Amino acid sequence: MWRQSFGLLEKSYTHDTTGSFLLGKWLHIPLSTVPLCSAVVDVAIQDYVADVASELIYQNKSQISTEVLFVFPLSPHMAIYSFQARSEDAEVQAMLQDEDQQLHEPTGGWENLEYLQDQSEHSGEVFACFLGTLSPGREVVVTLRYVQELPREPDGAAHFVLPPTLHPCSKHYAWNCLTSELPYSLLLTASLQSPRGVANVQANFALTPLIYTAQDHSTAQISLAGRPPSHDDLELLVYFGEPTAVSAVVETGDPGAPPGSLLGDPMVLVALAPSIPEAVPGQRQSGEFIFLLDTTFLERAQGSLLFLLKSLPLGCYFNIYCYGETSEGIYPQSVEYTQDNLTEAIRRIPSTGSSLGDTNLLGTLRSIYNTPRPRGHTRQLFISMAGLLPDKEAIAAEVCRHRNSHRCFSFCFSDDSAALAMALARETGGEATYVCSDNSMTAVVLKCLKQALKPAAEGVSLSWTLPRGLEVEVLGGTPQSIFQGQHSLLYAQIRGQAQDTTVAKGVMTLQYSLDGQDVTHTIEFPLCPQGDGRLAGHRLAARRLLKRLLTEAASGSGDELRHRAVEISLTSGIICPFTSYVGVRTSQRVTWYQVSWGRPHHHQVLLSHVLNSAPFPVALEGPLALLPPRQSLIPCQITELRGSRRVSSCHPMSIWVPPGWLTAVCASWLALRRLTHGIAALPQRGACSKARKPPSPSISSLKYVDLTEFVLCSSILGQWSTKAIAECQQLVALQNVDGSWALSSGLVSVLEIDEAEIKGKMPGELMEPSIWATVLAVTWLHRHDKCYQELCELLEAKAVTWLHSQAVSQLDKCLEAANTLLGSTVEPSVFRL
Known part of the structure; x- marks a missing residue:
């Protein structure tokens, strides 16, 4: 079994005899960590956006050389844009390449990621890079940079949590569970910025006094004081000045990027958080509630549907779709919630759907999106999924295309539909729930309905007043509704050249309707770009724009969108399904050779990005440099861990493996996998197929979901017989x-x-x-x-x-x-x- 402790992992020979070894159905191979010796983390928080730069030093304290693999778990709102690892002998740099062009392909080592993916007890998306062999006593220095959208607490605070890779407290270290001392040093500093001013900072660890670096308190600094807690994640709450419905800050572009490009132009980071009062339960309320029922599950869901329909408020609209071979609703379009309409709807619901064949959720969704929404009523979908759905990628792309116009509450009743349910809810700001039994179904769906009944600011729109010559484009669009307790983070690109340079401010106006009353907020923001040049907003904007482009590309809109997505991905460093990582491993004592080509190469940006950041001498006389003779290309990618068992890190399942046996077992396992994959691929590729490369991410990025965590996240209100x-x-x-x-x-x-x-x-x-x-x-x-x-x-x-x-x-x-x-x-x- 592989055991993941977040950070550097190694193949090693352990003498821990706990657990058992079964060669056959289950293969338990131990995986221990290379100890972290030092971590230096610098966090830049700008309103609800964070840029994190870290330097991690690991040391091989064992008596043998070990193969090491760096693993970094990724959250849904996080994106890595730079990775580098160096030792005394070599350096590994992660770079992006076009999946179709395949400029560089690793010559070997995919088996390390394959084995980690299939044998890990953990699940979820991780960034993994094979770093080669680390000799006894040698160190490796890992430099990692990523950007992240921060959640907004109900009181308006930005909530930042340091990932366990950067602070592997004792609950992540198997051998350290019985001590309160951390075996590594941690230096954490944070710079804070907001046009509203930084009011206060709270944390679950000791902080130095808040130091303001601007007279208007718009910028400040804070750092870790003393030793961090050894058993808890480090959490930081940043409170800004007077809370408003809208805030805006302009981030400077990359001076090295051409004007008019995504990174070259300034970016406005907009936070929308309207103040919405609580609704009085039982009173009239607007909203459009559409229930999509898998007909194969309809008989078991009818009781829960009755509770849902009876619990709707007066004043809303509703409709029911029993999707199967057809995609027709009970009504052609949503109708007002009245006694007659509800009675008729219940009469029309079929008692069973066993004869309707394959599900057609995609067609049902398209029918709904083509139906006009009642004016002044926010659309929310309640989707039940009973089993494996065809066209999962197309379904996710269709929902993502309309993400700004509705919310999805999805309920899955099997492992097959869990990933899709989570993806739909995540894209639209809704919730996903795994229903483990019929008894809990009613309580689960009613809990989601209570969330859906929270009031919302409807008809949200933004307008801009800028000097002549400038214009603004909101990347990814503006949501039509913002619900109570939620906020929306937007990225608006400022394009053009101002004709009147004396005007130093722009004006942004937010308008929405709240309980039938029109509300307007106006805010001025300086046009002179601010920020520290780390481009966190630009990179997250690239991530947002890539989502939109990928959705449009999934519908077969041609190669132009794909080419643009690849260009944005390569220039911003944010991966997309059309690009992939490759690890460039280079000896630092090797002379670089240069070559000049007569015409620019499509992948000039790839290699130049890597070489310009290299610590060793590089000279270019043309658009492309040849790789050095001793350079090797190694696996480095975003991958999915498919494990679903949850084992305490304090009591890992491991075995004693005699020296030499582990290598033989791994080699046999990998050989068996290659053989089975080769046999399966014979009809398509012939008998001489090469070793399989892990597939690239899908367009909609549907992810495997750990059902253990899924159930825990689905708070079930009591157990009912x-x-x-x-x-x-x-x-x-x-x-x-x-x-x-x-x-x-x-x-x-x-x-x-x-x-x-x-x-x-x-x-x-x-x-x-x-x-x-x-x-x-x-x-x-x-x-x-x-x-x-x-x-x-x-x-x-x-x-x-x-x-x-x-x-x-x-x-x-x-x-x-x-x-x-x-x-x-x-x-x-x-x-x-």
Whole structure:
């Protein structure tokens, strides 16, 4: 088994005898880490964007030479743009190349990444680079740079967490679990910047006093004081000045890049965070809610769908699609949420979808996107996925193309659909949930509905006032809605040349609608570029623009978009599915040879980028330099670890392997893999196929999802038995869309009380039996031995709102009578009394 501790990994021979060795179905091969000796980390935070530069020094403290592999886990909002490793003898530089051109291809070593990918117990996307062999006592220095969008806390703070590779605290070190001392030194500094001013910094570790480097407090510095905590990740909360709905800061471009290019022009980093008050549960609310049900799973999902439909608020629109061979909705387009429309929709839902064949989610989504959205109503999709879906890449691309116009809440019921569910939710700002049982399904979907019912700023738009000659392009577009608790980070490129140089400011206007009222925010920002030249905003803008280009390229829009994506990727250093990494490993004592070509080569930028940053002498007399004779090309790529077992790092499953045996076992395993891949590929490539290269990332970048983490992220509200849900479901089915219940035989059956007794106990002041029925239903939900509040919280809120709208003067007496009839002790606060 491979064991990942985030950082330098090595093939080694250990004498730990815990665990067992099974040669056959499972192969447990140990993987230990090369110790980290020193880490120097410099963080630059500009509003909600971070640029991190790190230098890590590792030392081989074993008595044998070891092959080392650098592994760096990547989060969804992170992008590496520079990697370099050097030792006394050689240097490894990661560079990007066009996948189609294949200027450079590693000559060997793919088996190291293949083995890591298949045998790791961890899962997720990682950057991995094979660094070769490290002799005993020798050091290797790794320089890594990356950019990251930071999450915004509810109180407005930017939240930064130092990755475990840069601070491998003891919970990431297997041998260090019993000590509080870190075996390495850490120097952490952070520079902070915001046009609103840096107000405060909080951390879970000791900090030096905040030092302001500008009189208006727009820039500041902070650093680690003393030793960091040994068992926790390092977290930093940065608070800015007076919170506003919009902020903007201009980042300077790369002076070496040509004007008009992505890196050459200034970039405006825009943070949109409208102040949105809490909605009152049970009141009228706008919104368009569309439910997409996999017909193969429809029979099991009908109960959950009933809870969802009954919990919707008055004032919204809804529709239901049961996608199978067709992609038609219950209604041609979303309809207003009324009693008649809901009754008709429930009648039209088929009881089973077993005869509908393959699912057609892609066609269903296209039908929805071609349907007009009700004006003033934010669109949100609830998508259930029962199994493996065809056209996963096309589905993800279609959702990404419309990411600014809606949110997706996706529910998967199998491992096959987990990655797609996560991708759809991530692209649109929604949530993805793995439903592990029928009992938890209703609670899970209702939890997501509560998130969806949070109010939103709708009809979001930005307008710009700049000096003549300048124009602004928002890369990736502007979202149409921003929900409570969320923020939107935009990248706007300033292009052109100002004709009036005396105007030093620009004006940005944010407009949106909140609860039917138009809101406008205007902010001025200086046009003179700011920043430290690290281009964090430009690189994240490149990442955002690449997403849009890849979506359009996936629809077959021609080679022009692909060429542009490759150009942006190569110049910004941000990888995309059309480019790939290659590791250039060079001896530092080798003389470089030069060559001049008559015409520029397409890949000049690749090699020049590598050579210009090299610490050894380089001279170029033409657009391309030949690689030195002793230079080798090694695997360096973004890869997916497919492990799904979670094992404590303090108790790794490892074995004793005699010297020489491990090499033989690895060689046999890799030979077997090559043989099986070769046999499988014989019809396509013939018997003389070469060793397989790991496939490049897909266009939509669908990632493997660790189902253990997926379930943990899906907070399930209680464990409910099938009987309890069915009992509650009978009452839910009888509720009207306005929240009331009728005094019917069905309600009498649920309450299990004689109808004559129910009518006889009704207070004489009540003229409407529905008021008495509604009080009884809400009281029944709160009986001392039955607690359904979590399942029926939204239903109950509508019911109480309806009761108050009826101006019931003796509501307290009704509750007293209901408690007597049902033998309960429900408090008046349930009815807002």
